[in-house]
Amino acid sequence: MRNRKNVCGLLNLNKPTGITSRGAVNRIMRLMRHCKIGHAGTLDPLASGVLIVCLGPATRLIESVQAMAKTYRVAIRLNATSDTLDADGQILELSELRIASRSNGRSPHRPGRFPNCHLRFPR
Numbered sequence: 001m002r003n004r005k006n007v008c009g010l011l012n013l014n015k016p017t018g019i020t021s022r023g024a025v026n027r028i029m030r031l032m033r034h035c036k037i038g039h040a041g042t043l044d045p046l047a048s049g050v051l052i053v054c055l056g057p058a059t060r061l062i063e064s065v066q067a068m069a070k071t072y073r074v075a076i077r078l079n080a081t082s083d084t085l086d087a088d089g090q091i092l093e094l095s096e097l098r099i100a101s102r103s104n105g106r107s108p109h110r111p112g113r114f115p116n117c118h119l120r121f122p123r
Helices: 021-031 056-067
Strands: 009-015 037-039 049-055 080-082 091-094
Touching: 009 021, 009 056, 021 037, 021 049, 037 056, 049 056
Parallel strands: none
Antiparallel strands: 009 049, 037 049, 080 091
């Protein structure tokens, strides 16, 4: 591309795990020198998924893109404790998974390290 200053658009990037959102943008910046680049949101390095990258004048759309409705799909393991408290760590303990009774809605567990985290299960 000869004149990268005239590039304008959105990239729908499928960010892999293992790199930060900024790292993904930096890779694009190396390819698109002299072009204004920004991203509309941040994905954790452990997360993979869509990262919207705006090029040139389209960087003005970042705020609008961030305000759009989003859907997240996650897979979690509730009965494991790791040394880093995330999926990258070594599993230190596996416990029996007990689900609260639907009749009273009370959990048999004490609040853990994240007491403000609430799980909702469909009825």
